[in-house]
Amino acid sequence: MEMTGEQLIPLPQEATWRALNDTAILKVCIPGCETIEQVSDTEYQLTMTAKVGPVSAKFKGKMTLSEVDVPHSYTLVFEGQGGVAGFAKGQANVRLTPESEATKLGYTVKAMVGGKLAQVGSRLIDGVARKIAEQFFSAFNKHVTGTAAGSAAGE
Amino acid sequence: MRAFDYHRPATLKEAASLLRKNENARALSGGQSLIPALKLRLAAPAALVDLGAIEELRGIKLDGAVLTVGAMVRHSEVATSRDVAIGIPALARLAEDIGDRQVRNMGTLGGALANNDPAADYPAAVLGLGATIHTNKRAIAADKFFLGLYETALKRGEIITSVAFPLPKRAAYAKFANPASRFALVGVFVSEGAGSVRVAVTGAAPCVFRAKDMEKKLAANFAPDVLAKVRVPPDGLNSDIHASAEYRAHLITVMAKRAVAAAVAGK
Numbered sequence: 001m002e003m004t005g006e007q008l009i010p011l012p013q014e015a016t017w018r019a020l021n022d023t024a025i026l027k028v029c030i031p032g033c034e035t036i037e038q039v040s041d042t043e044y045q046l047t048m049t050a051k052v053g054p055v056s057a058k059f060k061g062k063m064t065l066s067e068v069d070v071p072h073s074y075t076l077v078f079e080g081q082g083g084v085a086g087f088a089k090g091q092a093n094v095r096l097t098p099e100s101e102a103t104k105l106g107y108t109v110k111a112m113v114g115g116k117l118a119q120v121g122s123r124l125i126d127g128v129a130r131k132i133a134e135q136f137f138s139a140f141n142k143h144v145t146g147t148a149a150g151s152a153a154g155e
Numbered sequence: 156m157r158a159f160d161y162h163r164p165a166t167l168k169e170a171a172s173l174l175r176k177n178e179n180a181r182a183l184s185g186g187q188s189l190i191p192a193l194k195l196r197l198a199a200p201a202a203l204v205d206l207g208a209i210e211e212l213r214g215i216k217l218d219g220a221v222l223t224v225g226a227m228v229r230h231s232e233v234a235t236s237r238d239v240a241i242g243i244p245a246l247a248r249l250a251e252d253i254g255d256r257q258v259r260n261m262g263t264l265g266g267a268l269a270n271n272d273p274a275a276d277y278p279a280a281v282l283g284l285g286a287t288i289h290t291n292k293r294a295i296a297a298d299k300f301f302l303g304l305y306e307t308a309l310k311r312g313e314i315i316t317s318v319a320f321p322l323p324k325r326a327a328y329a330k331f332a333n334p335a336s337r338f339a340l341v342g343v344f345v346s347e348g349a350g351s352v353r354v355a356v357t358g359a360a361p362c363v364f365r366a367k368d369m370e371k372k373l374a375a376n377f378a379p380d381v382l383a384k385v386r387v388p389p390d391g392l393n394s395d396i397h398a399s400a401e402y403r404a405h406l407i408t409v410m411a412k413r414a415v416a417a418a419v420a421g422k
Contacts, residue, residue: 001394053270053305054192056199084196116195123338123395127273127304127361 001126002110003133007141009103013096016103017071019144020094029139031132042066050082052128057085057117072096086115092133105141109133160202167211167291167314173204175312180204182314184227184266187258212265212316217242220322226265226315234259245326245418249280249344252330254337265315268300271307271362273393274338278363280328283344283355286320304361323348327417329410330358333397340398341406345414347377354411359392359403369411378419379412 009016019025023044027036036046042065049058061080068074073096079089090111097104111129118125160180164170174180179201183189192198206212212227217238224233233239233250240247253259253267253276267277268288281288281297288295291314300308309315326346330339339358343366346353352373354366372381387407389400398406 053272054188055197057197116197120191120195120197123274123333123393123397124304126394131304131361 001112001129002108003126003130004106004108005133005137006107007105007137008099009105009141010101010145011103012101013071013098013103016096016105016144019140020096025140025143029136029143031135031139042068048080050128050132052124055085055117055121057082059088061088082115082117084116086113086117086119088113088117105137107133107137157196157199159200161205162202163205163208165208165210167209167316170204170206170209171291171312171314173202174314177202178311182206182269184269185229185258185262187254187262187266188270188272206265206314212314215239222246222320222322223317224264224320225317226268227263230254230259230262230264230267231256233264242322243284243320243326245323245328245344245346246280246284246320249276249328249330252276252332252337258337264318268318269307269309269315271301271305272338273304273361273363274333274340274342274358276328276330276339276342276357279339279342279344279355279357281318281320281355282363282365283328283353284320284323284326284346285348285351285353286318288315289317289319290315298365301363306362321348325418325421327414329413329417331406331410341403341410343407343410343414345373345411345418347373347418352377356387356407356411359387359407361391361393366407366411373415377415379415382408382412382415385411 023036023038027033032049034047036044038044044063047060059080059082061078063076063078066075074094076092081087092107092109095106113125162173174182181200181203183203183205206227213225215228215236215238216223222242230250230253234247267275278301286297288300295308323346328344330342333340341359342357344355352370354369355363356366357363366387369382369385372385387404389404392400392403394400
């Protein structure tokens with residue numbers, strides 16, 4: 001499945017890029033994220049719990065950045081193992097374009113789920129993936145908006 | 156399944172306190188979604204708080220212009236209740252067509268609402284009748300209860316106690332069911348009440364919603380034909396191996412027309 005979306009981030013492009021690469025910010029914004037660790041320039045390891053309705057599955061995964069074009073775009077390849085629940089993998093293309101003082105963040109996410117989750121939840125996977133992507137990008141927007149407002153007030 | 160604690164409190168207060176104290180405890184009502192998830196190891200709560208022994212969550216009451224159904228009332232009880240048949244026959248027929256016989260004999264109204272499965276039937280009736288959901292803390296209007304995919308306004312430790320349905324002048328539910336699961340690919344509940352028309356759609360989107368354009372047309376003239384050209388746009392509708400978003404969008408109009416026709420005919 002594939003989904004696209006857009007957010008207007010009230011930060012300049014450079015600052016938006018830095019925030020997107022800040023593990024502390026990612027940890028707060030990825031829904032259900034428990035730990036995230038940068039293991040190399042382009043690799044992160046994370047654990048998260050995905051809770052949807054009666055189901056709750058813990059995923060251990062890794063994210064790899066590729067085709068990095070600072071500060072314009074990158075591709076994030078992710079892969080997670082959820083034990084008996086199954087697995088999830090996919091990639092996200094993120095593009096940043098300046099829009100006067102702010103930055104337009106566009107994303108295209110492709111995701112695939114396999115194993116037991118896919119077997120019993122096929123009718124729900126699209127909705128869940130869309131929800132997780134929306135939650136992440138809107139939490140990210142809210143977080144950096146709050147930070148931007150805070151530092152502006154502090155100056 | 157993994158080991159977990161099992162509680163069967165006799166009072167609502169005790170149940171709420173058990174759920175509040177333990178973040179990983181889940182309330183168990185009819186168990187028709189939660190137990191299969193446990194069996195598949197897709198959920199591993201530390202404790203289950205079974206609501207089955209709490210007397211105040213039971214019972215159906217028809218009182219003047221309001222039908223009140225307890226949270227632990229099973230679908231089969233709603234389907235065969237004399238009070239429901241007199242007050243809101245459309246609700247009895249909806250309950251009669253939920254899932255299969257096993258699900259109807261175990262599943263409960265409160266459980267279905269708290270779970271808020273995107274394809275469940277009851278949310279359409281609760282939203283389509285403008286019912287009020289009562290909990291151990293407060294009363295929540297249907298319009299404020301269903302927030303998103305499996306998301307409701309319920310807080311942790313909050314338990315649905317009953318649902319109060321205002322009696323409509325006429326109402327009906329039409330569903331296009333998945334032949335295997337009997338879940339709604341699209342289900343539409345329409346009602347005409349005191350000065351208001353409601354159209355609630357389940358199965359089509361991540362969460363039940365009201366088709367306001369349809370409501371406007373029906374408020375002027377409560378007849379199936381006025382909906383012929385009203386389309387809910389497919390953007391944001393569910394798309395899966397069973398049906399595309401475009402197909403579901405089409406089905407909404409078809410099911411809404413059928414529901415209005417049934418309501419008009421009084422069937």
